[in-house]
Every structure is written in C-alpha cells, then in structure tokens.
Amino acid sequence: MNNVLLQKVEGNKIHNRKVASETLLELAKKDRDILVLTSDSRGSASLVPFADALPEQLVEVGIAEQNIVGIAAGLASAGKKPFVASPACFLSMRSIEQIKVDVAYSQMNVKLIGISGGVSYGALGMTHHSLQDLAVTRAIPGLHVMMPADRHETKKMFQALVNYETPVYVRIGRNPVNDCYQSDEYEFEIGKAVTMNEGNDITFIAIGETVRIALDSAEKLAQVGIHCRVINMHTIKPLDEEVIIKAAKETGNIITLEEHSVYGGLGSAVTEVVSQNYPVPVRILGIHDEPAVTGKTPEVFNHYGLSVESVSKVTKEMINYG
Amino acid sequence: MEESTFLKRKAIEIRMDFVKMIYEAGTGHTGSSLSNTDILVALFYKVMNLDPKNPKWGERDRYVQSKGHAVESYWAVLADKGFFPKEELKTYSQFQSRLIGHPNNKVPGVEVNTGALGHGLAVSVGMALAAKKDSKSYRVFTLMGDGEQAEGSIWEAAMAGAHYKLDNLVGIIDRNRLQITGSTDDVLSNEPLDEKWRSFGWEVIEVDGNDMDQLVDVLSETPRVTGKPTLVLANTLKGKGISFAENTVGWHHHVPTKAEFDQAMDELSKQLEVFV
Numbered sequence: 001m002n003n004v005l006l007q008k009v010e011g012n013k014i015h016n017r018k019v020a021s022e023t024l025l026e027l028a029k030k031d032r033d034i035l036v037l038t039s040d041s042r043g044s045a046s047l048v049p050f051a052d053a054l055p056e057q058l059v060e061v062g063i064a065e066q067n068i069v070g071i072a073a074g075l076a077s078a079g080k081k082p083f084v085a086s087p088a089c090f091l092s093m094r095s096i097e098q099i100k101v102d103v104a105y106s107q108m109n110v111k112l113i114g115i116s117g118g119v120s121y122g123a124l125g126m127t128h129h130s131l132q133d134l135a136v137t138r139a140i141p142g143l144h145v146m147m148p149a150d151r152h153e154t155k156k157m158f159q160a161l162v163n164y165e166t167p168v169y170v171r172i173g174r175n176p177v178n179d180c181y182q183s184d185e186y187e188f189e190i191g192k193a194v195t196m197n198e199g200n201d202i203t204f205i206a207i208g209e210t211v212r213i214a215l216d217s218a219e220k221l222a223q224v225g226i227h228c229r230v231i232n233m234h235t236i237k238p239l240d241e242e243v244i245i246k247a248a249k250e251t252g253n254i255i256t257l258e259e260h261s262v263y264g265g266l267g268s269a270v271t272e273v274v275s276q277n278y279p280v281p282v283r284i285l286g287i288h289d290e291p292a293v294t295g296k297t298p299e300v301f302n303h304y305g306l307s308v309e310s311v312s313k314v315t316k317e318m319i320n321y322g
Numbered sequence: 323m324e325e326s327t328f329l330k331r332k333a334i335e336i337r338m339d340f341v342k343m344i345y346e347a348g349t350g351h352t353g354s355s356l357s358n359t360d361i362l363v364a365l366f367y368k369v370m371n372l373d374p375k376n377p378k379w380g381e382r383d384r385y386v387q388s389k390g391h392a393v394e395s396y397w398a399v400l401a402d403k404g405f406f407p408k409e410e411l412k413t414y415s416q417f418q419s420r421l422i423g424h425p426n427n428k429v430p431g432v433e434v435n436t437g438a439l440g441h442g443l444a445v446s447v448g449m450a451l452a453a454k455k456d457s458k459s460y461r462v463f464t465l466m467g468d469g470e471q472a473e474g475s476i477w478e479a480a481m482a483g484a485h486y487k488l489d490n491l492v493g494i495i496d497r498n499r500l501q502i503t504g505s506t507d508d509v510l511s512n513e514p515l516d517e518k519w520r521s522f523g524w525e526v527i528e529v530d531g532n533d534m535d536q537l538v539d540v541l542s543e544t545p546r547v548t549g550k551p552t553l554v555l556a557n558t559l560k561g562k563g564i565s566f567a568e569n570t571v572g573w574h575h576h577v578p579t580k581a582e583f584d585q586a587m588d589e590l591s592k593q594l595e596v597f598v
C-alpha cells in the first residue's frame with residue numbers, strides 16, 4: 001500500500017529533462033567515466049550546465065544520430081559509461097540498427113536517453129513524434145526500456161541507471177508534468193512497478209506522463225464509489241508480470257494508458273501477459289495507428305482519449321456502471 | 323518593375339509574412355527561415371518551372387527542403403505563389419492545421435515530407451534518376467543546412483548522385499555557419515566543405531546566398547556541367563534581414579518578443595522603402 005505516494009502536486013514547472021541532467025551532473029562529478037554524448041541536442045536536453053561544468057565529460061558529435069550510438073558503444077567497450085542524449089524520435093528510429101547491433105547485441109553499457117519523447121513536439125509533425133519507440137526497443141533482446149512519470153521518479157531512475165550494467169533506452173518528455181510522487185524519498189527499483197493507488201474495481205496501468213492522468217481519473221472515480229488500482233509501469237522491459245497478473249485476478253478489468261501507438265507498447269505488453277496467464281478484458285488507450293494529429297501536447301492527448309473524461313467513460317463501460 | 327527589383331522586394335515581403343506568422347503562433351525557426359529566404363525566392367519566382375494551379379504537373383521542377391525546420395519561409399512562399407490561400411497562414415501550428423512545423427505533402431507544392439535532417443538528398447537522387455529514366459527534362463533542387471552535413475546519409479546520396487551522373491540535380495547548402503548549439507566549426511567541423519563535395523564528384527560553385535542577382539544567375543544555369551550534379555555553396559547570414567537576429571546562435575528557433583517583433587517589422591519595412 002503506497003498511499004503516501006499519492007500526493008499529487010500541481011503546477012510543477014521543473015521538467016524531467018532538467019532533473020535528469022542535474023542528476024547526471026552530480027554523479028559525473030564523482031565518476032569521470034560517466035560521459036554524456038549529444039548530437040546538437042544539448043540545449044533540448046538541458047545539458048548546457050553539464051557541458052559548462054564538465055566539458056571533458058561531454059562528447060558532441062554534431063547532427064549524426066547513428067554515429068552517436070556507434071561512438072557510445074565504442075566508449076563503453078573501453079569501460080566508459082556513456083549516456084546518449086538525443087531526441088527520442090531520431091534516436092529510436094534513425095539509430096535503431098546501431099542500438100540493436102552495437103549496443104544491445106554486443107551488450108555495451110550504453111544508456112540511450114530519448115528526449116522530447118512522444119508528442120512533446122506536438123505541432124512539429126510525425127518526423128518529431130516518437131510513438132513507436134516502445135514497440136521497437138522492447139522487441140530488441142538485451143535492451144531494457146523505461147519511462148519516468150515525474151521529476152522525482154526521473155531522479156530515482158537516473159541514480160539507479162548509473163550502476164546498472166544492462167543497456168537501457170529511457171524516454172523522457174519535454175514539458176514539465178505535474179508530480180505523481182510527494183518527493184524522492186521512496187524505494188525505486190528497476191523492473192518493479194509501483195502501485196500508486198489501491199482499489200479492486202478496475203486497474204489502470206500507465207507509463208510516463210500518463211501516470212498522472214490515471215491518478216486523476218482514479219481520484220475522480222472514487223467520488224462515485226469506483227475504486228481504481230493505479231499501477232505505474234515505469235519499466236516496460238523487464239516487465240513486472242507479477243503485478244499485472246495479480247491485478248487481473250483481483251480487479252478483473254484493466255485499462256492501459258500510454259503516450260505511444262496502440263500497437264506494440266504498454267497495452268500490447270500487458271495484453272501479452274494477461275492473455276497467457278489470466279485472461280481479462282483490457283482496453284488500450286494510446287495514439288491511433290495514423291500520423292498523429294498535430295497541436296499542443298494536451299490537445300493531442302485529448303484527441304486520443306488520454307484524459308480523465310475518457311478514462312472515466314471507458315471505466316464505466318467496462319464495469320457496467322450506472 | 324525591373325525583375326531584379328521585384329525579386330528583392332519579394333524576399334523582404336516574404337520575410338515580413340513569416341515573421342508575423344511566427345510571432346502570432348509563438349513558434350518557429352526564425353533565424354533559419356530568414357537565412358534561406360533569398361534562395362527560396364530565387365527558386366520559386368524565377369528559376370523553377372512550376373504551375374501553382376497544377377502542382378502535380380509532370381514536367382515541374384522539383385524542390386525538396388531537406389532542412390525542413392525552416393518551414394516558415396516555405397509556407398509563406400507557397401501561399402504567396404498561390405498554392406493555397408494566404409489566409410491559411412493564420413492556422414500555422416494550430417491544432418490539426420496542415421501547416422505544421424515541417425514540410426508536409428498534404429499541402430500542394432510540397433513533394434515529400436521532411437523535418438528529420440539528412441533525408442532530402444537521397445529522395446532527390448531518386449527523383450532525378452526517375453527523370454533520366456523517363457527522359458524528362460525537369461530538374462531537382464534540394465536545400466540543405468550546413469549543420470545537417472554531419473548526417474552520413476547525405477554523403478551516401480552524394481556518392482549516388484555522382485555515380486548516376488545526375489546533372490539534373492542541384493544541391494544547395496545554406497552555409498550560415500551556425501546550427502542550434504553554436505557554430506558549425508565548434509560543434510562538428512565540416513571544412514573544407516567545397517573540397518569534400520568536389521571529391522565526391524560534384525560540380526561546386528560558391529555564391530553569396532543572400533544576393534538575389536547572384537543566386538538567380540547561378541541557379542538558372544543547370545546543368546552546369548554535363549554528367550555531373552551541382553552543389554551550390556550559398557554563403558548566408560542566419561537571421562538575415564533583422565539586424566539583431568543576424569548571425570546570432572540564439573535565433574535558430576527564437577520567437578520574437580513584442581518589442582523585437584515591432585522593431586523587426588520596422589527594419590524590414592525600411593528595407594522595402596529603398597525600392598520605391
């Protein structure tokens with residue numbers, strides 16, 4: 001029971017990428033082997049202070065997303081701990097073969113940080129949306145995949161990543177998101193989902209910035225007596241199957257929420273587990289299989305039903321409420 | 323009005339159109355678009371064979387904007403040329419507008435979707451090769467950034483362009499010497515750029531990329547050499563036309579404040595007056 005964690009704070013102005021880069025800077029000051037690689041992306045990654053403080057630990061490669069991953073793999077082979085910070089849209093697509101071969105297959109200790117993920121760049125169109133990254137990276141053996149929900153989780157995740165030998169792809173968003181956690185005073189474990197709210201009527205499983213939507217939906221539904229379990233699946237690989245099967249058994253219906261295509265991401269991952277272990281109805285909320293509509297991030301979210309209204313409606317349908 | 327004067331005035335008017343568009347939408351690549359405006363005007367108002375009323379006309383010259391982020395100048399030019407109503411510029415970057423932050427071929431006049439750097443030249447090689455196979459005489463013009471030159475895919479396409487002797491293909495580099503983080507020399511040096519392209523089998527010619535007369539002269543003369551693609555190294559000023567934006571790193575995607583906007587429009591209007 002983690003109700004202490006459900007302390008949503010409104011109006012947070014600190015974005016996850018800033019926390020990620022501050023955490024890296026703190027750790028890199030103590031460990032010269034930590035290197036950050038950028039592809040004309042240090043501004044977008046909030047890494048300018050890092051570059052100023054530790055210029056020897058920042059490697060700039062120019063606008064070359066394939067090269068950056070290859071170089072990182074080489075650095076890792078020599079014992080360095082490279083963190084590649086490049087827009088998620090390019091890093092997860094342009095460089096995918098370098099990720100598969102040079103990093104995952106060769107098991108190089110490279111951390112791939114996809115910045116401005118999902119529809120952070122809502123109005124810039126499909127070139128700048130990363131809505132297939134979970135599907136693609138999740139299918140690569142030997143690569144782990146994560147997405148933090150808020151700034152506190154971002155900090156915990158980056159602290160954990162530094163001593164984690166497996167190659168990892170992490171996606172973070174561009175814009176500040178409201179907090180899901182009260183503080184960073186809690187246990188974070190890679191691969192272990194966090195139950196953010198208890199309930200037995202239905203389960204919401206969310207990742208990244210949709211965790212907060214799930215929490216808000218649970219809060220609203222509690223007012224009409226519907227008690228929703230909320231699971232934050234910050235690590236989509238390795239997947240916490242146990243928590244999913246338990247939820248299927250105890251709550252029956254499941255809704256998944258993700259800032260990702262409805263194909264191949266969290267919804268698929270959950271369904272793979274449920275269907276083979278304890279089949280229950282699952283509804284997958286995410287971006288439809290089309291070039292996503294363009295606009296501000298909340299406009300795009302609303303359009304695809306990633307909103308409290310839509311989650312509430314689907315919940316009531318699933319549990320035959322009213 | 324003399325043609326040269328018309329083109330120079332047009333370049334200023336286009337700048338005013340999209341600076342306003344960026345200011346009102348609150349987003350856009352101001353410096354990048356200002357940098358290449360003269361190149362676009364030379365191409366769309368003089369050099370290329372196009373029919374805005376028949377954008378898919380088979381014999382049209384092709385334009386591919388590989389540096390897709392400078393879409394604001396592109397939208398302003400296409401609207402002014404009549405590919406779509408000028409009114410529509412107001413919808414730029416709004417929810418579900420087709421005028422998104424990168425070229426999008428739902429909009430008449432756009433051949434191919436770009437925005438991820440390093441794609442345009444390969445697609446252009448394909449277009450130019452198709453013209454050869456069909457014995458058509460259209461030409462393909464591709465605008466690239468200088469920071470963009472770090473993408474390896476450009477050099478793969480450069481080899482193919484020379485290999486297939488695509489003298490109907492013209493690559494243009496907006497050589498403003500800046501990218502997002504800083505100067506191209508600091509971020510990832512690419513010099514000597516001219517020799518690189520020459521050694522890849524391209525005919526290389528350098529111009530002042532903000533000088534309309536030079537641009538028209540050079541871009542009109544295609545192919546320059548039979549059996550070879552041409553690379554135009556266009557030396558430009560990023561932010562050209564707005565004094566405080568010129569050659570300033572921060573203006574890559576800076577959106578003018580109210581005061582900056584007023585001053586910018588004032589400066590551009592004064593540049594127009596020179597021609598009356």
Ligand SMILES: Cc1ncc(C[n+]2csc(CCOP(=O)(O)OP(=O)(O)O)c2C)c(N)n1
Nearest residue numbers: 040354437438439467468469470500501502
């Ligand atoms: C593949 C890819 N990587 C990164 C970006 C992000 N990006 C957009 S513009 C830009 C800088 C471009 O600099 P340059 O090519 O010099 O163009 P300029 O605006 O100076 O004309 C970058 C890195 C992108 N659009 N595509």
Ligand SMILES: [Mg+2]
Nearest residue numbers: 468469500501
């Ligand atoms: Mg440049």
